[in-house]
Amino acid sequence: MGAEVQARMFTRADRRVFRKKVRLCVDAMKQMLDRGDFRDAVEKPDPLLGMEIEFNLVAGDMLPAMSNLAVLDAIDDDAVFQTELGQFNVEMNVEPGPLTGDNTFELEEKLRSSLAIADARIHEHDAEMVMIGMLPTLQLEHLDREWITANPRYELLNEQIFAARGEDIELDVEGVALSGGTVEVLRADTNSVVPEAACTSMQLHLRVSPEEFAPHWNAAQCLAGPQVALAANSPFLAGKALWHESRIPIFEQATDTRTLELKNQGVRPRVWFGERWIHSVLDLFEENSRYFPALLPDVSDTDPLEVLAAGGIPELKELQMHNGTVYRWNRPVYDCSDGKPHLRIENRVLPAGPTVLDIMANAAFYYGTVRALVNADRPLWSQMSFHAAEENLHIGAKHGLDAMLYWPGLGWVGADELILRRLLPLADEGLADFGLSSAAREKYLGVIEGRCLNRQTGAAWQRGRVVAGESAGLDRTAALAEMMRAYIENMRSGNPVHLWD
Template identity: 75%
Template sequence: MGREVTSRTFTREDRRLFRQKVLMCVDALERMLREGAFADDVDPPRPMLGMEIEFNLVHSDMTPAMSNLAVLESIDDDAVFQTELGQFNVEMNVRPGPLNGEGTFELERTLRASLHVADARIHGHDAQLVMVGMLPTLELEHLGREWITANPRYEQLNDQIFAARGEDIELDLEGVPLEGRSAEQLKVDANSVLPEAACTSLQLHLRVAPDEFAAHWNAAQCLAGAQVALAANAPFMAGKALWHESRIPIFAQATDTRPLELKNQGVRPRVWFGERWITSVFDLFEENSRYFPALLPEVSDVDPSAELDAGRVPDLNELQMHNGTIYRWNRPVYDSDDGKPHLRIENRVLPAGPTVLDTMANAAFYYGALRGLAESDRPVWSRMSFNAAEENLHAGAKYGMDAELYWPGVGFAGADELVLRRLLPIADEGLAAFGLSAKARDRYLSVIEGRCVTRQTGASWQRAQVVRHENAGLSRREALAAMLRQYVENMREGSPVHTWPV
């Protein structure tokens, strides 16, 4: 959800002071890195498997349920469930579990139980939770400003993005044709940032020691295209068949503060893959402070250098606030627990769903492959251009399992073959290095293998079902609702998506 704000208006002086405080925070971070303030971090990292899952809310007829505040009141668990930008969204913060032994089994059981309890409590609101990258039954009428959750952060974020743009947001995306059909196109202006709320994700967190951060971030960038191709689950928006993972381009367009003229000048977007491999986590925070104006310039009275001089760990409030409004697909995070600072990589490329088991499998593949690549003798990013990694992300998002991805020593290969032949063995070795049992590795990585063998993802299943229903005579709206109803039943039953009947 991001850090809260209290101000409802910001002045020119707020912006000037905020810029100064961000630079002060960057200087303080550089000092902390130089003086070894993060020395208590483990090396190599032994992460807890931490995740945030964004959910959509639907009525029994599969239309969006604009009732997140009432739903959250009924769930009554603020530590786990929180608001999100749209009234049809909630976010679940999954309590971290150990990534060794068979600890992931307990985390999986806990996740299932939490969702079961939540769904039971919200039944009286004619609402149910859906894990999906984009809710197929969302229409343009659901994306107006009136459906933003009542929260100062969301309202300010919307106002500041539009103030920076000076015009409405344009959504413009040509889709991948459904079987036997022509390509469809979404081209519409939006008067709010709510199309961002349509993009519901799984966010994975990895705590990393400073000396290991660059290797892990570079490896995460290399993995992004394969991750998205494997997990694609967002093929429809506003009744249009778009990319297999439409969430990637729609999120970028929905939060773009640049009018056309600034795009033509090459001004960097706030949803950003990046532009180079890094040698230090400091590179990322320095870029964020140099290139991006403030969206939420709320200033505190704390001097971070004075905090360090006094032997205390600074919160770096302005740096954290600013960082939370720059949407890197692999975002650096500074935080502190019990007076101890730490750094995390927040992996943001994955969609939510389709099932709990699919979610756990996506997480296991990421953590395992990331460690394997980060600790390889010859780093893959030393043999791969940064542009190739970014192009992989776009190809994976557009075509899903049909994407052709570039990999050093392989050239271009189908996403399924690349994962089966190269990345799955690396993921297995990485998970074994973390200490995950063979039983646990087999449970989760066999799901990834099954997707590659069947070539069925959440997106390909959704697309095939809509074609089937339309061929039987249903309209697009009826076909989407019928497909989503079956999707929800399959999600609750819990079998991984590659086993769902077409």
């Protein structure tokens, strides 16, 4: 959800002070890196599978249920479930579990149990929690400002983005034609950042030492295209068939503070893949402080350099606040726990869903493949341009497993073939290096293999089901509602999406 802020008006002076404090925080981090304050983070840290999952709330008529506060009150578990930007969203924080032995089986069962308990408590509110990258029944009227969750952070974020932009946000996505259909296009203006709330994701966290941060981040960037092609689950918005993973372009546009003129000048977008391979985690934090003006310039009274001089570990609050408003697909995270600083990579590429088993498989594939790429004798990013990795992300998001991606040593190759031939063996190798059991590797990577062999992602299933509904005489609205009912039934069954009829 991000750090909390109090409702207030920011002044021009606040922005100047905040900019200075962010720079002080970057200087403090450099000192901490130089003097070894992260020394407790081992070169290859104990592997933990940590994730956050965002859910849509759906009413009985399959339209969004604008009731997240009532739902959270009914669930009554603030440590696990929290608000998100839209009134039709909630977020679940999954307690990290070891990525060793058979421990992922226990984590999977805990996740199922938490969801079952929450689900049982919210039915009286005519709401169900759905794991899906983008709710297909969302219409443009559900994306107005009135549907922002009543939370000062979200209201301030909305105000600051529109103040920076000075005009409505434009959504403009040209889709991929359904079987037998024509290309559909979504073009609309919006007066809020609620379209961002339409983009529900699963975020994966990996804690790394400073020395290992750059290769892990570079590896995650290389993997982003295959990741999204494999896990695509967001094909519809506002009644339109768009990309297989429409979350990617909608999120990029929904928080864009740039006018057309600023885009033409080459100003960086706040939802950002980046522009280069890195050599240090400082590269990312320095870019964030150099390129992006503050959106939430909330200033603390703490001087991070004074804290360091006194022998303490600063929280770097301004750096954390600013970093939370730059939406990199692989975001660097600085945090403190038990008085000790650490660094994480937050992978933000994946959509939520479709099932618990699918998200566990997606997580295993990510962690294992990144580990193997880092362990390789020759870094993959030394053989691949950064632009090619970025292009892969958008091609994979648009076409899913139908995408043709660039990969060193293979050239342009189908996403399914790339994953089956090259990446699955790497994922198995990396997970084995982490210490995950052969039974767990076989279970989760078997799901990935089945998805590629059947060529059925969540997006492919949704698209096929809507085509079938329309062929049977349903209009688009009815076909989407019928598809959602079937989606929820399959989601509850627990069978992975490649086995859905």
